[in-house]
Amino acid sequence: DVKVTQSSRYLVKRTGEKVFLECVQDMDHENMFWYRQDPGLGLRLIYFSYDVKMKEKGDIPEGYSVSREKKERFSLILESASTNQTSMYLCASSFRGQASQHFGDGTRLSIL
Amino acid sequence: TQLLEQSPQFLSIQEGENLTVYCNSSSVFSSLQWYRQEPGEGPVLLVTVVTGGEVKKLKRLTFQFGDARKDSSLHITAAQPGDTGLYLCAGAGGGSYIPTFGRGTSLIVHP
Numbered sequence: 719d720v721k722v723t724q725s726s727r728y729l730v731k732r733t734g735e736k737v738f739l740e741c742v743q744d745m746d747h748e749n750m751f752w753y754r755q756d757p758g759l760g761l762r763l764i765y766f767s768y769d770v771k772m773k774e775k776g777d778i779p780e781g782y783s784v785s786r787e788k789k790e791r792f793s794l795i796l797e798s799a800s801t802n803q804t805s806m807y808l809c810a811s812s813f814r815g816q817a818s819q820h821f822g823d824g825t826r827l828s829i830l
Numbered sequence: 831t832q833l834l835e836q837s838p839q840f841l842s843i844q845e846g847e848n849l850t851v852y853c854n855s856s857s858v859f860s861s862l863q864w865y866r867q868e869p870g871e872g873p874v875l876l877v878t879v880v881t882g883g884e885v886k887k888l889k890r891l892t893f894q895f896g897d898a899r900k901d902s903s904l905h906i907t908a909a910q911p912g913d914t915g916l917y918l919c920a921g922a923g924g925g926s927y928i929p930t931f932g933r934g935t936s937l938i939v940h941p
Contacts, residue, residue, distance in 0.1 A: 719831070722872075727926035759933070760918075760932065760934060761931040762933050763928070777864045810872075812927065815927050817860075817861050817920070817921075817922035817928070818861070818875055818877075819863075819875070819920075819929070820875065821865075821873045821874070822872050823869065823871050823872045823874035824870070
């Protein structure tokens with residue numbers, strides 16, 4: 719069964735900490751995405767990558783960075799966590815040129 | 831920016847009822863996806879539609895893509911408690927593979 723795996727389901731961190739969220743897919747997808755999901759705001763795209771070492775800003779990249787050193791792995795980094803980054807974070811992947819995506823189960827991140 | 835409006839935002843119904851969820855835009859999409867997301871989980875792809883006027887059926891779920899490829903609907907017949915979840919539509923157009931997501935319709939089906 720194809721899978722997108724996110725490293726943690728729940729995570730609690732403190733303000734100012736550097737936070738790493740990891741995502742791994744086993745479908746050989748070229749594209750990978752990071753979203754955050756907040757009540758009433760829907761899914762908002764933070765960053766995406768269409769190839770190894772390539773990254774593009776989404777709609778809300780401020781306060782975040784990403785890393786894609788291997789095709790199957792896409793990491794989201796919160797450089798200095800703030801309380802307004804408390805959210806559900808979703809990783810997704812897709813084949814090149816296709817809009818349909820496969821999602822991980824999400825990481826519910828709380829910043830205290 | 832392509833915007834997708836979903837309606838209704840919330841829906842609470844009894845088991846056995848029928849319902850329709852709508853996804854509308856002023857933009858033309860080359861493809862449109864529907865996802866279902868259960869609480870605490872990630873969205874799961876239900877269907878992709880690509881041709882104007884296309885109708886796809888998935889058991890009790892019927893998906894339709896508008897003739898002009900600007901809108902879509904999801905109809906559920908005889909809803910069951912297992913249909914409870916957040917239904918999201920997403921569309922991509924203009925040669926882009928980056929979809930725009932609607933804000934979702936939250937469905938609760940009471941036994």
